[in-house]
Amino acid sequence: MIREVGLRDGLQSIQTILPTERKKEWIRAAYDAGLRELEVGSFVPARLLPQLADTAEIVAFARTFPGLFVSVLVPNLRGAEDAIASGADLMIVPLSASHAHSLANLRKTPDEVVADVGRIRAARDAAGSKTVIEGGVGTAFGCTIQGEVKIAEVLRLMQALFDAGADRVCLADTVGYADPLMVLDLFERARAVAGDKLWCGHFHDTRGLGLANVFAALQTGVTRFDACLTGIGGCPHAPGASGNVASEDLAYMLESMGIQTGVDIPALLTLREKLAAWLAGEIMHGTLWKAGLPRTFEPTQVTAAAREATWNTK
Amino acid sequence: MIREVGLRDGLQSIQTILPTERKKEWIRAAYDAGLRELEVGSFVPARLLPQLADTAEIVAFARTFPGLFVSVLVPNLRGAEDAIASGADLMIVPLSASHAHSLANLRKTPDEVVADVGRIRAARDAAGSKTVIEGGVGTAFGCTIQGEVKIAEVLRLMQALFDAGADRVCLADTVGYADPLMVLDLFERARAVAGDKLWCGHFHDTRGLGLANVFAALQTGVTRFDACLTGIGGCPHAPGASGNVASEDLAYMLESMGIQTGVDIPALLTLREKLAAWLAGEIMHGTLWKAGLPRTFEPTQVTAAAREATWNTK
Numbered sequence: 001m002i003r004e005v006g007l008r009d010g011l012q013s014i015q016t017i018l019p020t021e022r023k024k025e026w027i028r029a030a031y032d033a034g035l036r037e038l039e040v041g042s043f044v045p046a047r048l049l050p051q052l053a054d055t056a057e058i059v060a061f062a063r064t065f066p067g068l069f070v071s072v073l074v075p076n077l078r079g080a081e082d083a084i085a086s087g088a089d090l091m092i093v094p095l096s097a098s099h100a101h102s103l104a105n106l107r108k109t110p111d112e113v114v115a116d117v118g119r120i121r122a123a124r125d126a127a128g129s130k131t132v133i134e135g136g137v138g139t140a141f142g143c144t145i146q147g148e149v150k151i152a153e154v155l156r157l158m159q160a161l162f163d164a165g166a167d168r169v170c171l172a173d174t175v176g177y178a179d180p181l182m183v184l185d186l187f188e189r190a191r192a193v194a195g196d197k198l199w200c201g202h203f204h205d206t207r208g209l210g211l212a213n214v215f216a217a218l219q220t221g222v223t224r225f226d227a228c229l230t231g232i233g234g235c236p237h238a239p240g241a242s243g244n245v246a247s248e249d250l251a252y253m254l255e256s257m258g259i260q261t262g263v264d265i266p267a268l269l270t271l272r273e274k275l276a277a278w279l280a281g282e283i284m285h286g287t288l289w290k291a292g293l294p295r296t297f298e299p300t301q302v303t304a305a306a307r308e309a310t311w312n313t314k
Numbered sequence: 315m316i317r318e319v320g321l322r323d324g325l326q327s328i329q330t331i332l333p334t335e336r337k338k339e340w341i342r343a344a345y346d347a348g349l350r351e352l353e354v355g356s357f358v359p360a361r362l363l364p365q366l367a368d369t370a371e372i373v374a375f376a377r378t379f380p381g382l383f384v385s386v387l388v389p390n391l392r393g394a395e396d397a398i399a400s401g402a403d404l405m406i407v408p409l410s411a412s413h414a415h416s417l418a419n420l421r422k423t424p425d426e427v428v429a430d431v432g433r434i435r436a437a438r439d440a441a442g443s444k445t446v447i448e449g450g451v452g453t454a455f456g457c458t459i460q461g462e463v464k465i466a467e468v469l470r471l472m473q474a475l476f477d478a479g480a481d482r483v484c485l486a487d488t489v490g491y492a493d494p495l496m497v498l499d500l501f502e503r504a505r506a507v508a509g510d511k512l513w514c515g516h517f518h519d520t521r522g523l524g525l526a527n528v529f530a531a532l533q534t535g536v537t538r539f540d541a542c543l544t545g546i547g548g549c550p551h552a553p554g555a556s557g558n559v560a561s562e563d564l565a566y567m568l569e570s571m572g573i574q575t576g577v578d579i580p581a582l583l584t585l586r587e588k589l590a591a592w593l594a595g596e597i598m599h600g601t602l603w604k605a606g607l608p609r610t611f612e613p614t615q616v617t618a619a620a621r622e623a624t625w626n627t628k
Contacts, residue, residue: 142610177608179570180529207608208563208601209570212526215494249522256493256523287522294491294521296456 001254001261003200004030004247005039005226006275007058008073009233011051012042014282020054022278024061029274030229031065033267035247038062039071039092039226043079059086071134075106080120083131090132092170093117095161097154098143101174105138114160121165134199135161135169140186142177151186155193168199170226173213176206176243180216187220202226203245204233205285210245211253223259225250229268230275231285246286248272252293260300265293315568315575317514318344318561319353319540320589321372322387323547325365326356328596334368336592338375343588344543345379347581349561352376353385353406353540357393373400385448389420394434397445404446406484407431409475411468412457415488419452424467428474435479448513449475449483454500456491465500469507482513484540487527490520490557494530501534516540517559518547519599524559525567537573539564543582544589545599560600562586566607574614579607 007026011018018026023040030038040062041055055072062070071090074080083091095113096102102110117135124131139146140154158169171190173183183201190198201217203210203225214225231246251263265288272289321340325332332340337354344352354376355369369386376384385404388394397405409427410416416424431449438445453460454468472483485504487497497515504512515531517524517539528539545560565577583603590598 142608144609147609175608176605177610179567181571205601206605207566208525208560209567211522212529212567215526215529246522252521253493253523253526257495287519291490291520294456294489295458295461296491 001224001259002035002247002250002263003037003039003071003224003226004035004229005202005244006228006230006232006247008039008042008052008071009226009244010228010230011232012049013233014051014279016279016282017051018278020057023054023058026271026275027058027062027065027068029267029271031068033264033271034262035268036067036262037069037071039073042073042075043082043086043091044073044075056082056086059083059088063087073136074120076116077119077123081123084124084127084129088131090134091120092134092136093120093166094136094138095157096138096143096174097149097157098139098146100146101139101143104145110157111160114157114164117161117166118164124165132167133165135166136172136202137161137169138172138174138202140171140178141173141182142175144175151189154186155189158190158198159193162194162197168197169194170200170202171198172202172226173204174202176204176209178203178213179209180212183213183216184220187217187222191220191222198222200224200226205231205243205245210243211249214245214250214253218259227251229272229286230279232279232282243285246288249286249288252288252297255299256294256297258300265299315538315573316349316561316564316577317351317353317385317538317540318349318543319385319516319558320542320544320546320561322353322356322366322385323540323558324542324544325546326363327547328365328593330593330596331365332592334371337368337372340585340589341372341376341379341382343581343585345382346578347585348575348577349582350381350576351383351385353387356387356389357396357400357405358387358389370396370400373397373402377401387450388434390430391433391437395437398438398441398443402445404448405434406448406450407434407480408450408452409471410452410457410488411463411471412453412460414460415453415457418459424471425474428471428478431475431480432478446481447479449480450486450516451475451483452486452488452516454485454492455487455496456489458489465503468500469503472504472512473507476508476511482511483508484514484516485512486516486540487518488516490518490523492517492527493523494526497527497530498534501531501536505534505536512536514538514540519545519557519559524557525563528559528564528567532573541565543586543600544593546593546596557599560602563600563602566602566611569613570608570611572614579613 046053228244360367542558
């Protein structure tokens, strides 16, 4: 249900360079708190994102945890080759539905990224690898550079990603422009095209609507969401964008509604406290940690079988 | 759509005593920003809430603005008599559905408050006053003292308020225990009992779900919400409760969804800036002000007739 993306989306957006050993501690604690899908890094040149230069080592470490689904971001074929070699379970290829954002962020048009996905699929298959390919369609609700992004263009690119060989897609409100009615509209249309291959919603809380948007997406049948402990994260090429939905708040909302996440929220809040210390000086978000859980809160009962079903990501 | 309650719910929960002239400036700026319903104070003894000791003067001032609907809170018959004398358009009588919270907060059982409402109705009618009586059912989703509050009890008390003479009710998540599914459930049932007399939802953002809960309530047909600029506010007798939904974020969500609020959001953000300065040192909330409006944001078109319809609160 919750893919924790803090080790990638969070860390790439802040100044602090978290030491590799801290990242490992983060992964271990997240695993112990019940999270079973983590985006742990990005295979990009270290000069561009020194924060993520240790991605190969982190993937290898994460792979030692039984049942942990390990995701990475890859911006191109070169990164995908590294991801395949690393044995990551999933690689996310980011695409911006906004042409202007795509050129600014990736120096490619959206259709050039689609072509990349074709090459990545060929490389994956040639290697006999099982690494899942997920297309991440960003700026799906609008863009700080271009402004409006048309729904038809989002749907066209989503289909193009499938045609090129993507196994799944994720729709992302990269800059926090979505509102719940926009989410209902786009996610319903996208589900009509992609069915369960519309795998995940990625919402930013830039203007406070992150969890309302998650609730809207849930109503369309999407049940998986990216989130980031302490709500850090954003996009360096989208001015004003800041803050993924906070994992701890998302877990609370889902569990409060009786939707099983497998997450031990008090353990997650303990990890949040550690992160807040490690990342001292960075702007952090999230709300639950200030008030704690309600007296009436009852986590869903997690059985081993239920957890397996929840985290059946393959 | 939005009842700004900062001058009452907000100010009663913080340390700062805002001078009367500042409150007047707040009212003027809120009016200029398009807000047409304000809860401006509370008729309680000044020794209990010195922050609100100038309520009579503030009501008189607020009444000079054409079309502004002026609300106050009254804890008992004595307060209601003051409210009637002040000429306020509406008086909210708070009731806690949680027996324990009611005793701690009001030193009365919920049914004793219902009896008060009967006396208040008699006094209102005897005075030939048109002041609307709204029952505010607090802790409707649970309570920090008592824990669970049963839906049946909330519905029973709501009906009892009507039977005693209340014109409307508001349901309040005083301590931030609601989640969107709870809201859908309770508000649907309450609408079945009360129809359009279920006037308003009052959500706290204590655990980050405030706007998601508003979106859920909207789906049940409720279209009016309490909110507070900068998201201050809470309940001194509900430990851990803090922060109404921020008016500026709520206005943004509604307008973004094409729901007309009549509010000029940039003007509201300017007022927010002033408040942040006046209340420096207090903990404030809200998200929109950090990022500003999206490039793609288009406020709904407000005509004079539409505004009148939107604010047809009588």
